[in-house]
Amino acid sequence: MQGEGQNVLSGAAATELVVDGVRRAILGGEMSPGQRLVEAELMEMFGVTRGSVRSAIDDLTGDGLVEKIPNRGARVRRVSLDEAIAILECRGVLEGLIAARAAERVTAEQAERLNRIGTQMQEAVAGAELRTYARLNSQLHELVAEIGAQEIATALILKLRSQIVRHQFQLSQRPGRPQVSLGQHLAIIEAVTSKDPQMAEQAARRHVQSVIETLLEIKEEEREAAPQRQPIAV
Template identity: 40%
Template sequence: MPRPARTAPADVTARLRDAITRGQLMPNERLVEADLAATYGVNRAHIRTALAMLDQEGLVVREKNRGARVRAISDAEAIEIAETRLAIEVMVARQAAERITDAGKKALRAIEADLKRAVKDADDLAYSRCNGALHREIQRIAGNGTATRILSTLRTHLLRLQFRVILFPGRPQSSLAEHHAIVDAICRGDGARAEAAMRKHLTSFMALLKQAIESSRHGGF
């Protein structure tokens, strides 16, 4: 009789990362190994390994004799992350336009179609996945390894910020239009337009993020 599949530490790490990203585990929430082991159906060693990995990613803080907790991102750090992303991704968009191929165009258009479907279905989770996939494909096309590595280290933090912004009424629709402008410019090989479109998109994201931060200070978000 075959044994049931065992859950690998990487799977637990991914599930915990997703829970933190989507706000199911809140900033500064204590992460009790025994409770998490019961929730995810694994042993405490798996949880310990996952927490160590998430600590390295900056999502979890482990303190001696106090256990672990979800790392909170300060308002100032959230803005810094968004500003850093903007500075890098406008360059990446221009480089993608300069290096676009027919295969790259096809990939971008396919992801854009998935993004449209997610917005039409009001599926926030699918929207987030497609949004991330589109930005990663642009990075792949650009072929800037240094930029990709930096953005990779910020990715999970950016997802946490994105889930704050996506709650604004009309944001998925406006974001879809902004992404269309980016994709269209890249597919046309117009570096200046691609850079401008990405700047507009991420400037809009930052403006909404600042609104979310201000609202949270007054108990509204």
Template identity: 40%
Template sequence: MARTKNDKPDPTAVLRRAIETGHFMPSQRLVETELAAWLGTNRSNVKLALGKLEQEGLVVSEPNRGARVRVISEREALEILQVRTALESLIARQAAEKATSADHDRLREILQNMRDAIDQEDFTGYSGHNGRLHAEIRKISGHETASRLLAMLNSQLVRFQFRTILYPGRIHQSLREHTEIVTAICAGDGDRAEKAMRDHLANVTETLGRSLAALAQLAV
């Protein structure tokens, strides 16, 4: 957990994680006095944290009504995935060009953890390892600007993540795609790594679109 200079949990990081994990739901009001008590801090720190999260697109402030968790529309989620595809494809190429043998070992280890999670039917675990693999690729690439933008975009997509993982047949396809990404990076092949990442995220986008369409059909 991120901490402040006084070794206390960073209110912004705690609130961000609470929103990402569903502790605070879309449209839920975020009352400063209640948050201050929950976080064990003062309203000034809460106000500052809410301002930062508003810049990240997780919170929206309304005149005379305070702050609430921003609702990410289905259309916006798909648009965010399209932007993410461009950024992560760039990062995959750079990771392939910069990765060391130690980096290769870490990527392969995470990939094995993903395989183990599937064998154990641990979808939550698979999702976590998936996120760690992408984070490791960002770290290897050393592209700070793209990594910063992706961190902001990905935080807005968390509530849609399980819709793709749980889509019939998707988790095994996902593992094959991540295997190709890791193989390309470990081979030092930037072109192949970029294409593998682009293909992977194009499939994620397509799967999310199908999942949302099916959900809309059920609501009719």
């Protein structure tokens, strides 16, 4: 909390502080789709000027994380299931590129780290430790991105991932999904540590395609569960 008499940040650094903070809050589930972004609250939270908050909201709107509603301010943008699938189609290409680059660049020490994460993921799934598995999942993708060193693709994925966090959470709660996901992640690890770029790209893209297919199943289930409108007698 910004106390009285403390310096208030402004400028590009302050804007970036708010953008990064809001993005992390969305990814962490602290801010939910449809939640209003109140300028005064963000000023207090980050210790920045109103101008910096407004610039940050503009940047977040450009990234597709926030939307402005006329006469009502800004809110965390809701992303439909159809749009989430379209986003994942783009992500699949980027994830494949990063995995291929990682396979080209991986060192023995990095391969050991990847294999260690893979072992920990197997233990987490066997113990039904979903939170641990989710954390290791993120660590794996971060390490593959670090090894691949494709900064533009990694930055684009971060923006896209932030937009569909609600659907990713829904997916993570689906019975049996961790077991399916585990095999796909182990395939990525094997391909990268084997220094096989083509196999790594295919493994990464198969994983994202599996996510798309599961979301399509959820969409169909929601459609079937929706109450059917009865014809009106005339």
